[in-house]
Every structure is written in C-alpha cells, then in structure tokens.
Amino acid sequence: MHEVKPFYQQHFGVPPAWAVRAPGRVELLGNHTDYNQGLVMALAVDKFIHLAGGPRRDGRIEVVSTAFPTPARFSVSAMTKEEAAPWADYVKGLLLQLQRRGVHFNGFNAAIHSTIPLGAGLSSSAALLVATALLVRKLFPYRLTETGVAAPPSPDSRGELPPLATPEKLALAKVCQAAENQFVGVNCGLLDYIASLFGKAHHAILIDCQDLRVEWTPLDGQAEVVICHSGVRHALADGEYNALRRHCEAAARALGARSLRGVEAKDLTARQGQLPEREYQCARHIVGENQRVTFGERALRAHDLAQFGQYLYQSHESSRDSFKNSCPELDLLVELARAHPGCLGARLTGGGFGGATLNLVATGQVEDFRRVIAQGYEARTGRKLESWPCRIVDGAG
Ligand code: GLA
Numbered sequence: 001m002h003e004v005k006p007f008y009q010q011h012f013g014v015p016p017a018w019a020v021r022a023p024g025r026v027e028l029l030g031n032h033t034d035y036n037q038g039l040v041m042a043l044a045v046d047k048f049i050h051l052a053g054g055p056r057r058d059g060r061i062e063v064v065s066t067a068f069p070t071p072a073r074f075s076v077s078a079m080t081k082e083e084a085a086p087w088a089d090y091v092k093g094l095l096l097q098l099q100r101r102g103v104h105f106n107g108f109n110a111a112i113h114s115t116i117p118l119g120a121g122l123s124s125s126a127a128l129l130v131a132t133a134l135l136v137r138k139l140f141p142y143r144l145t146e147t148g149v150a151a152p153p154s155p156d157s158r159g160e161l162p163p164l165a166t167p168e169k170l171a172l173a174k175v176c177q178a179a180e181n182q183f184v185g186v187n188c189g190l191l192d193y194i195a196s197l198f199g200k201a202h203h204a205i206l207i208d209c210q211d212l213r214v215e216w217t218p219l220d221g222q223a224e225v226v227i228c229h230s231g232v233r234h235a236l237a238d239g240e241y242n243a244l245r246r247h248c249e250a251a252a253r254a255l256g257a258r259s260l261r262g263v264e265a266k267d268l269t270a271r272q273g274q275l276p277e278r279e280y281q282c283a284r285h286i287v288g289e290n291q292r293v294t295f296g297e298r299a300l301r302a303h304d305l306a307q308f309g310q311y312l313y314q315s316h317e318s319s320r321d322s323f324k325n326s327c328p329e330l331d332l333l334v335e336l337a338r339a340h341p342g343c344l345g346a347r348l349t350g351g352g353f354g355g356a357t358l359n360l361v362a363t364g365q366v367e368d369f370r371r372v373i374a375q376g377y378e379a380r381t382g383r384k385l386e387s388w389p390c391r392i393v394d395g396a397g
Contacts, residue, residue, distance in 0.1 A: 003050065003066070003113045004016075004019060004050040004051065004052045004066075004111055004112070004113040005019055005052050007052075007064070007066055007111050007113055008052040008053075008054070008064075008109070008110075008111035011064050011071075011109075011111060012054065012062075012109045012111070014054065015054075016052035016053055016054050016109075016111070017053065017054040017055060017138070017139065018052065018053055018054070018135060018138035018139065019050065019051065019052040019053075020050075020051050020131050020134040020135050020138065020396065020397065021048045021049065021050045021051070021131060021396065021397070022048065022049050022051075022126075022127040022128070022130040022131040022134065022196045022197075022395075022396035023044040023045055023046065023047065023048050023127060023196055023199055023393050023394075023395065023396065024044070024045055024047040024048070024049075024116040024122035024123050024124060024126075024127050024196070025042050025043065025044055025045065025122065025123050025126065025127075025191070025192055025195035025196050025199070026042065026043045026045050026121075026122060026195075026225065026227060026349055026358055026390060027040060027041075027042050027191060027195075027349045027350055027358070028041040028042055028043055028204055028219075028225075028349075028358065029041045029289075029292060029293050029296045029311060029312060029315055029347075030289050030290070030292070030293040030315075031285070031289055031315055031318075031319055031323070031325075031347075031348070031349075031352070032189075032244060032245075032248070032285070032286060032289070032323065032325070032351075032352075033209065033286055033289045033290055033293070034188075034189030034190055034191040034207070034209045035187070035188065035189035035190075035209075035245055035248070036189075036209075036248050036252070036259050036260040036261060036286045037209050037210040037258075037259035037260070037261035037262075038209055038210070038259075038260065038261050038286060038289065038290045038293075039206070039207070039208055039209070039289075039290050039293035039294060040191050040206075040207050040209065040293060041204045041205065041206055041207075041293055041296065041297070042191060042194070042195035042204070042205045042207065043195070043199070043204055043205065043219070043225065043390065043392045044195055044196060044198075044199020044200075044205070044392065044393050044394065044395050044396075045122065045225075045227075045390040045391065045392060045393060046390060046391040046392075046393045047115050047116040047117070047122055047388070047390075048114070048115050048116065048127065049112065049113075049114050049116060049124060049127040049128050049130075049131045050112070050113045050114070050115075050131075051110055051111070051112055051128075051131040051132065051134075051135045052110065052111045052135075053108050053109060053110040053111070053135045053138070053139055054108065054109050054139075055106065055107070055108050055109075055139050055140075056106075056107040056108055056109055057106065057107065058107050059075055059076045059077065059106060059107045060073065060074070060075055060076070060107045061073070061074055061075070061076060061091075061095075061107050061108055061109075061110070062109050062110070063088055063091055063109075063110045063111075063112065064110075064111050064112070065087060065111070065112040065113070065114075066111075066112065066113045066114070067087070067112070067113075067114060067118075068085065068087055070084055070085055071085075072085040072087075072088030072091070074088075074092065075107075076095075076105065076106065076107055079092040079095055079096055080092070081183075087128075089183060089184055090125055090128045090129050090132070090179070090180075090184065091110070091128070091132050092183065093129070093179035093180065093182070093183025093184055094129045094132045094133055094136075094175065094176060094179040095132070095136070096179070096183060097175045097176075097178045097179045097182075097183075098133070098136060098142070098175060101144065101148050101149060101175065102148045102149045103136070103140070103142040103144075103149055104140065104142075105136050105139065105140040105142075106140065108135075108136075108139050110132075110135060112128065112131075114127075114128075117229065117386065117388075119229075119233050119354075119355065120227065120229040120355060120356050120386070121227075121229075121349055121350035121351070121355030121356040122227070122356070123192040123195075123196070123350070125180065125184070125192075126176065126180070126192030126193050126195075126196055127196050127396075129176040129179055129180065129193065130172070130176055130193055130196045130197055130396045131396065133172050133175060133176065134396055134397070137161065138161065141153055141154075141155065141161055143168060144168050144171035144172060144175065145167070145171060146167070146171060163397070164197070166214070169194075169197045169198060170194070170212050172193070172197060173190050173193035173194045173197055174190065176192075176193040177189070177190050177193060185238070186238050186241060186242070187241070187242050187245050188241070188351075189209060190207075190209060190212075191207065191209070194207050194212075194214060195207075195395075196395060196396050197395045197396050198214050198395050199392070199393055199394050199395035199396075200216045200392075200394060200395070201391075201392055201393050201394050202218060202219065202220040202392055203216040203217060203218055203219060203392065204216065204217050204218075204219040204300060204392075206293075206297055209261075210259075210261050217297060217300050217301055218300075219300060219392065220392070221303070221363075222305060222362060222363055223305050223344055223360050223361060223362055223363060224360075224361055224363055224366050224389050224390070225358060225359070225360060225361075225389070225390045225392070226358075226359040226360075226361050226366060226369060226370065226387055226388065226389050226390070227349075227356050227357070227358060227359070227387060227388045227390060228333050228337070228356060228357045228359060228373060228377075228385060228386075228387045229355070229356045229385070229386040229387065229388075230327075230329040230330055230333060230354055230355065230356065230357070230383075230385075231329070231383045231384070231385070231386065232327065232329050232354040232383075233353070233354035233355060234327060234353040234354045237351060237352075237353040237354060240325070240352075240353050241325075241351045241352075241353075244282060244323065244325060247278055247279050247282040248260055248279075248282050248283065248286055250279050251275055251279035251280065251282055251283035252283075254274060254275050254279065255267070255268070255271060255274070255275070255283070260283055260286040260287060260290075261290065263283065263287055264287075265287050265288070265291065268280075268283055268284060268287050281322045281323065281324070282322070282323055284318075284322050285318045285319065285322040285323035286323075288314075288318050288322075289315060289318065292311040292314060292315055295311060296308050296311040299311065305344050305360065306344055308344070308345065308360070309343075309344030309345025309346075309360050310345060311345070312344075312345030312346055312347045312358070312360060313334070313338065313345050313346065313347065315347045316330075316331075316334050316346065316347035316348055316357075319347070319348050319352060320348075323352075325348070325351065325352030325353055326348050326352060326353075327352075327353055327354055329354065329381060329383075330348045330352070330354070330355075330357055332376075332377065332380055332381065333346070333357045333373065333377060333385075334346045334347065334348070334357055336372070336373045336376040336377060337357065337359050337369075337373060340361075340365075340368075340369050340372055340373065341365070342361050342362040342364075342365025342366070342368060342369050343359055343360070343361055343362075343365075343369060344360040344361065344362060345359070345360045346358065346359040346360070359373075366389050370387045370389075373385060373387065374387065
C-alpha cells in the first residue's frame, strides 16, 4: 500500500479515501480444468495490485498507473475501449459488468501500483479486476447476489464494511470473469479470480469448478514454490487459448457429456475412435488433470511432497504431449528443474504458450536452484531468467 497512497496524493492532490489490494495467483495443479468444470489447486502469492481511490461528483473516472504514463479518463456513462490505455480496459470491463448487474456508482479517481510482473502468468489482469471490484465496493457499497444485487451492507463506526461472505466472493469472481470474457475477449475460466479472492496464507486452495466448492489444505514446511519466467509469450496465445477451450467443449459434446468433468478415463479410452484426434488429446489431458488434482490433494494431506511433485511433472508432460500448450522454453525450464537435486516437481502454469513454470523446491535449496536454472537457461537460450520464490498469502481485501 505504501507506494500507491503517495502516488495517488501526488496525482490528485488529496489523500485517497480507501486503498485495497489483490494478490496474483499461481496455478499449482490442474491445467485448463477450470472452464471444463474440473478440479484445480491454486495459491495466492505475495505480488499485488494495489489500488487507491476517492470519490468525485461529476460522473467522471480518472485512473492513473505507476506503470503507464498516460492517465485513462472516461465517464460513467461512456466506457469504451481506448487504444492509448489498453490496461484501463480491465477497469472499464469490470465497471460495465457491475452496472449490468444493477450496482450504482458515481465518478471516482483511482491510482494503481502493481508488483505483479507482467506476462509472467501470475494473473495481474485478474488481480486488477478483483481490486477494482473491491475499491468500488468501498466507495459505493453494494452486495452482489447470484442474480443481481441485494441491500448494501452497512459500514461500522470506522466506516469499514463487513468482510465479503463466500457467496458474494463467488458472485464477484463471476463478474470478473464476465468482464474478461466479454470486454477483453479471453474466454478464461474462474480460477484466477477465485484464487485472488480466496487465498489463505500457507495454504493451497482447492477449487471444484463444477459446484464452486472452495477448500484449503496446508502447503508449507519442507518446500517452497519458485516461479521461473521464460521471458517468452507467443503472439497467438489468446487465440490458442480460446481454440483449446473449443476443442474441449466439442469433445464433451461428442461424448454426450455436459462437460469433460463428467467423463471417466476408461470411457474416454473406450470411445477414442468417436473423436477427432485433436479433441481426444485435449480431453485426455483434462481428464488426467482432474485425476492428478484428486491424487495430489491426497498426497498433500498426507504431507507427501515427493509424491505430489511427481504429479506436477506428469501434468507438464500431459500439457506438452497431449494438450500441446507448452513451448520449447517451458520444456527446457522443466528439464533443467528436474535435473536439480532440490526440485520435487515442476510444470508449466497458467494458459501456456510461454509465461512461467511452477517449481516445488526443497527449503534450503531455493537459492542454489534459482542460480543453476538461470545459468542453464541462459546457456541454452541466451535469455536471462527471472525467478521468484513465492510466499503464499491471504486473498484480496
Ligand atoms: C489462464 C486462465 C485460467 C485457466 C488457466 C489454465 O490462467 O485465465 O482461467 O484456464 O489459464 O488453467
């Protein structure tokens, strides 16, 4: 928070009325399962979007960011995309969705400061959507229900609102998803928003995307999570993501299931011949990932990190060979990680086609791991590797 408040004051001439923050997230296990009504494990990590804001009375909104020189200025009644400030599309997309659900708000000023590295697969966009929703709630209290809005919560004597209840968090996650799907054009699932909202320090979040059940299991002690950023993002990644989603949905339809969640591994094998090869490969990845999350949860609850790490490697192999959302740089990072004695497991994380790998590394070996992987990566690709050890933190607030 410390940087965003002075930045706000410097730009708008008064201190902000409120400040909120939303963490980035890492997908621990369960790749592309979320929009297939499947199972996924995630972590909220200690990289944040900080957002400070204050009301104004003229129906105008002005948003500034420490990362971009030009402010975004628009009106509550005319929120359209603007090429000069595409980062503000997330704010606008979210505000439009809130309006559509019946939330009333007026103009405001806001300042953004992010410590989430861009393009590294930690979902800075989801964190910005979540933070925007929370800031608007501070400024113009609202309570989302599954279908619209209910009477807003009352602030306490210090002006603080009660914490968000689980159904409200889930409704918010859906609003964020709709913003990203409709305004930004990526047909992503709910994983990123749920992870940012439901994070719990030292715990992995388990999400069942079919009934939206959220649970937690401890993940700390003998291992740490390290993110390695490949430094590449393939140009067609958004289009590829949407194409994978279409393959998965087509496979489910061909199998007569509402989603791939309802498909058992043995039935899929038995009916392989009824599916085009590409759809079969995608379905095999998703069905396998759901199984790995189930087994992975069991391993974590038994504190068997060595076994858990094996599921991470298997997940990567399935992404590389079946789902085909890896790339040479991510494969190399996993290969280098596997050769390090301190590494328990590694895999690509998030959408794929570039971005980052997630590595589970024995405590005490983290610095050596980062050094060795960086050396190997630079020697083979000429690229400098950025890597981050992650602390697992509480969700947005
Ligand atoms: C991206 C999307 C998520 C999820 C992951 C893959 O991060 O935003 O919804 O689909 O990819 O698991």
